[in-house]
Amino acid sequence: MAIADVAAGIKSVHHWIGGKLVPSESGRSGVVWNPATGEPQAKVDFASVEEVDQAIQIAQRAFVDWRATALSRRSETMFKLRELVDANRRRIAELLTLEHGKTFPDAMGEVARGLENIEFACGVPQLMKGGFSEQSSRGIDVYQIRQPLGVVAGITPFNFPAMVPMWMFANAIACGNAFILKPSERDPSVSLLLAELVKKAGVPDGVFNVVQGDKVAVERLLAHPDVKAVSFVGSTPVAKSIYETATRNGKRVQALGGAKNHMLVLPDADVGMAADAAVSAAYGSAGERCMAISVIVAVGSVAEPLIEAIRVRMARIKVGPGMEEGNEMGPLITRDHRDRVASYVANAASEGASVAVDGRTDAACHKSGFFLGATLLDHVEPGMRCYNDEIFGPVLSIVRTNTYDEALRMINENPYGNGTAIFTRDGGAARQFQFDVDAGMVGINVPIPVPVAYYSFGGWKASLFGDLNMYGPDGVQFYTKAKVVTSRWPDPGTSKVDLGFPQSR
């Protein structure tokens, strides 16, 4: 079993190093809450510097053999992992709901989107193909190969404890690297179930490791010379600091940060469809998605009918524990986070916004879990805290504008640039928006445009620090480095000394 019961009757979540569970000896740990009940449900180890060093050393040793393993064998292993994750979807999703709180169907969706990345990585022999130029000069060929980096680390957020690790480790391992995952300390158990499946698939011990913990573990990963690359997903201040520290230490880094995703609705949009999309994208997973829609920019006359259609749909959202059938929105991750989100609702009126629907009055808020109902804020404007900050909860803001240009300017002036969407029936307007907007992922009548696994995921501006996006083709590029070989097999009869600079013609 990945999680062992300890004497206190509460589960302990350990590290996974060298193909087995390793309890921490650091003496430090954190509480894992059950967000649906408000009770603690596990204790998670926090790694010491020495434990992180041990994981890196084991990974470094495992890397030597793994990078020499045939591509076809690595591909076969990914196919096996694909089958195992597929067969264990429900187990992963249940564990995820238990610790994160999101509804079970939503958790199943998360697993499915993570699995896509393993499917992509099955094609690693094709993905790692280099290039070859015959006869670059007489008798000389030039070719480029791609090689793995070594030990690479992934530091992941609480909101996708299965999918985001799979975004990273599927490509990292398939490309021949050894991987160290530092999951969120708030929902750490899924990482151990994934580790079991990775081992079962035949990935050699030490190639995939999990180090549980907090910033002590992260800081060591950023400093250790044997960690060659760092993938991070989390909030913007941490992403920025990780990018700065790790690049200063000579590592390759992709650090994805927070978001404030705007959905622009033009007056010609289908109001029912736009309202369905807004409610789904704002309140799914209780708004704890980096691609959640948190601002609707309603242009002109569409505002009133759209808000009315949104209100009707909000009234039907069922809030409650994620494992109870029929519930559509679960609790938030912790009590502190719930209270922080609720404080934006409490302050909205004093900032000049109006609270059109107050989620604090939802019946679920009387339960002991970390619940908060869906909230709609109207007449929000840039400059208000509820607009400026990433709230990361079930709070949707409406900003009203008179023109497309005004709406576009607002989106482009926002410091974040993760996802955005336009709702319209006008193809020309949609194409213009796609051309104009400063964001990395754009939806046209699609509210959550998370790219499929054979494209790459990444925002612009304060939503991503680094040059390469996550997963897909960029993922393969991130986890490999190019080597160019210039080769000649001369006829010894033509060989001579020539001190001139090599010419190609």
Ligand code: NAD
């Ligand atoms: P977070 O930044 O608090 O934590 C992310 C990871 O960093 C965790 O593993 C955590 O242990 C670690 N960490 C936290 N503080 C640290 C510090 N000071 N030093 C070193 N490590 C630290 O983020 P979170 O609350 O777990 O996740 C929610 C955030 O993640 C939101 O801002 C959301 O938008 C963002 N997110 C972004 C994407 C994306 O693709 N851009 C995807 C998912 C989540």
